[in-house]
Amino acid sequence: MTTPPASGSVPAPAHEHPPVSPLRYFVVWGGLLALTLTTFGVSKRPMSGQAHLGAAIFIACVKVFLVACFFMHLWGSEGTNKLVFGVSFFFVATMLFFVLADVATRFTLSNSYIRPLPQVDQSILQQQRPLAPEAPAK
Amino acid sequence: MSSSASSPPATANSAPAISPGHYTFPEHHYLNNGKTVRSWLLTLDHKRIALLYLSVVLVSFLLGGIFAMVIRIELLTPGPTIIEALTYNRMFTLHGVVMIFLFMIPAIPAVFGNFFLPIMIGAKDVAFPRWNLVSFYLYLFGAILAVWGMVNGGTDTGWTFYTPYSTTTAQGVLPVLLGVFVIGFSSILTGLNFIVTVHTLRAPGITWFKLPLFIWAIYATAIIQVLATPVIGLVAMLLSAESAFGFGFFDPARGGDPVLFQHLFWFYSHPAVYIMVLPAMGVISETVAAYSRKNVFGYGMIAASSLGIAFVGFFAWGHHLFTSGQSAFDAGAFAVISMLVGVFTAIKVFNWVGTLYKGAIAFTAPFAYICGFLFFLVFGGMTGVALATVSLDIHWQDTYFVIAHFHFIMVGAVIMGFLAGLHYWFPKMFGRTYHEGWSLVAAALIVLGFNATFIPQFLLGNAGMPRRYYEYPERFQALNVASTAGASLLAFGFIIIAIYLGFALLYGPVAGPNPWGSRGYEWMTPSPPPTENFDVTPSYEHPPHDYTDDAVDDPGFAPARTT
Amino acid sequence: MEATSARVMTAEGYLAPPPTPHHYEGNPGAHKHAVRFGMWLFLATEILLFAGLFCGYFVFRADFPEAFDQAARHLSLALGTTNTFLLLTSSLTVALAHHNAEHGHNRNAFWLLVVSIAMGGGFLCIKAVEYTEKFREGALPGRFFSFSEITAPGGPMFYVVYFFATGLHALHVIVGMSLLTWVAVRCWHKEFSPTHYAPVENAGLYWHLVDLVWIFLYPLLYLV
Secondary structure (H helix, E strand, O other): OOOOOOOOOOOOOOOOOOOOOOHHHHHHHHHHHHHHHHHHHHHHOOOOHHHHHHHHHHHHHHHHHHHHHHHOOOOOOOHHHHHHHHHHHHHHHHHHHHHHHHHHHHOOOOOOOOOOOOOOOHHHHHOOOOOOOOOOOO | OOOOOOOOOOOOOOOOOOOOOOOOOOOOOOOOOOOOHHHHHOOOOHHHHHHHHHHHHHHHHHHHHHHHHHHHHHOOOOOOOOOOHHHHHHHHHHHHHHHHHHHHHHHHHHHHHHHHHHHHOOOOOOOOHHHHHHHHHHHHHHHHHHHHHHHHHOOOOOOOOOOOHHHHOOOOOHHHHHHHHHHHHHHHHHHHHHHHHHHHOOOOOOOHHHOOHHHHHHHHHHHHHHHHHHHHHHHHHHHHHHHHHOOOOOOHHHOOOHHHHHHHHHHHHHHHHHHHHHHHHHHHHHHHHHHHOOOOOOHHHHHHHHHHHHHHHHHOHHHHOOOOOOOHHHHHHHHHHHHHHHHHHHHHHHHHHHHHOOOOOOOOHHHHHHHHHHHHHHHHHHHHHHHOOHHHHHHHOOEHHHHHHHHHHHHHHHHHHHHHHHHHHHHHHHOEOOOHHHHHHHHHHHHHHHHHHHHHHHHHHHHOOEOOOOOOOHHHHHHHHHHHHHHHHHHHHHHHHHHHHHHHHHHOOEOOOOOOOOOOHHHOOOOOOOOOOOOOOOOOOOOOOOOOOOOOOOHHHOOOOOO | OOOHHHOOEOOOOOEOOOOOOHHHOOOHHHHHHHHHHHHHHHHHHHHHHHHHHHHHHHHHHHHOHHHHHHHHHOOOHHHHHHHHHHHHHHHHHHHHHHHHHHOOOHHHHHHHHHHHHHHHHHHHHHHHHHHHHHHHHOOOOHHHOOOOOOOOOOHHHHHHHHHHHHHHHHHHHHHHHHHHHHHHHHHHOOOOEOOEOHHHHHHHHHHHHHHHHHHHHHHHHHHO
8 A cells, every 4th residue: 555645744856857967067166176276376375374264264165065056966955955964064163163262262372362361370371382202202 | 443442441530551451462563573583683674673772772771780780889888898999990981881872872762763753653664774774783783892892901981081091091992982983873873764764754644743742852862863973983083093093182291182082072972961861851751641641731842842952952061071171261151051951851841740730640650750750850950950050060070969960860860761661662562561560669669769879979979979989988988878778779670670571571461552542643553563563554633642532532543453 | 785687677778766665655756855865964974073173173273373384384285286176076077977877877977987986096096195205204193293394382283183184084085985986886787767866876975075075174284
């Protein structure tokens, strides 16, 4: 006995009619190469370290968007797939945010932009961080 | 639909007892469809896979319980009692790893989720039956590897594997980590399977807001399993590499950061506790309606709060790092967010109590476990909110207060939920009922034994007794002895359960399709169900847990089979 | 596993599609959606797997900015960029292979997959060259570090992140190549048709994910 298709159980398959021409893939590929060259070029320009990082990540995100949408066919795909992809990045961002916030605000080392709280022990600034030992000391 | 096999009529004022055994056992069902060992070990039937999981899960529980008893017996005296210090460390490591990874994480989802998810949504199986079987064998292999690794290597780091000890100890950690990694994959595949099943295999008529509440809980759990478990996989790899090669990822002498380990470890392990508790909450949602014969109060809020707990649970991991050197900013943020989880839990508790209110209560063993669950969830949860207060946690961290808190949730809530589900669904899974009297005796022993075991531990922790300590000052002995006595009661209760359920499996009276007169969707099929789950796919006209028209027997609950 | 021997060659030149599994009977659209959705969920787990490594990268970069800067300059930009080019192009060929399989052109798909696998192999070769170079220089993680050209503290940490991230990524490249090989063999047997091409799509999705991870790794390790 066959059951009729579930009402509202499955979104209408968005994928049943594949694009006729593969040209779009070549266009996207060209875009990706152009973006890679851009990222390379930007890295050569004199900018602050933060700006380099920001630019690199931004361009990488655009490339990821292109690959995901067109090579991985997210663009015409069911909403649940897009949700899964988006949500996973959201949680990666969460992990990064809290861990980096911890490192950034933990002590006031030279790489932190937070001014020291008066009661935080500043003697740690006096300590040297040792280089890796010459011989394996394990 | 024949009327000769109808469940006993139940009105709003009468509480149904377990139906007398005047039903005939169904002729063809999933248990006798294929009797070879091969048909069990290579089955693709989600119900059989659930039973495979059940057997390994119960063995794991027994193992974990034995380790717990060894710990408690050792703690009877302030000095050495029956084992030496290093063995003690190995015992609590074994207890933690076995209980968490081998029992708690798979127990309710992999057993009851596997068994009932397809039935409750009117499907014939989960989305990917072969991956379901793979998932079981990964779990089995990982479990054997982890236990062998701990026994062989003498792992003594505790289940949390904190650096630097875990990366510098001479005791072996690599096989355990590999075992945990493999079990993680099993968990991921199960979660993936369940999510896809809920999305694509719902029968016509079951919309999202007609899903039984157990399904909402399993769905939320599956989301956590898929998103959080890969991180513990990475942690296992990083720890193994550090332990084997001294890379220095977590070693400050080489520039690494031990707190980074804790961040990554708890990013999984905190959502993991919601993997453990959400399914138990789902079981309670189901049973609370069945044993008060009332519609669930606030269905939408319970469903939403399941997702809410899953979501917020991902942002709370830093409360395990309050005393580890985390920044004050992070500590504050995590403290506030951790308290938010209490809001969603409270919503559920209010709704469950609202369901019980003015219901026709049947005081059966599952109901006793519901009572235990509510009591322990409230107290365990409130102590959780207290622990989330950073200033209080400075005092309580790494004491028995924390141990008592999480055992209130993990044993008091989750295991009560597991037992409630086991007793509620035992007739459905095996077609037989168990002895009511003994079940109540065991429930009493377990609830009372639990109190006797863990309330002293709150007091111990508050008085300052640290956790994972082999020896303690004389003044803590009385409470430790009390706790061990309680643990013995608990153990006794579990043994009694094993006996009467084992007996019922073979000799119990035939249950019939719906001994509880429950309106859950899974009761609309014979007990035990046929391999294809249904003879006739039910029409789901009523919402789940719907008791509004119980003056008349709902024919949907009297299945077609009469012999 | 569908046995290809049980399936009949159709007039269009590819095998008849396998029957819908019994629990999806009457709803093949739901099954197709389920297979794709399941793959995306698996990709989400892979994304979360690499997340912790990116976490480690940013933490140690924040702790040791000068060492990271110096170490990044000592990586071969030419090799890294070539690898990027290889992976991006192999993503193109995999997408084209999927496109061909969707239309039932199994032989085209086969050759495109072969090219993709070859590019993956090329990526691994270049990685091997880079690793050998690192071993020679002593630019190794943790206690094996002895690269004198990195003078700022924290040099070993860069290489811990570098080796772990690229190593885990290379492992995924190998897995991806294996999946593509398996699918390519099935293309050779003309298994795919307009109604049955999910294995190509899923193997392709995995390969694209491998590419996605590299898209982030490349600038973080080589450029900034």
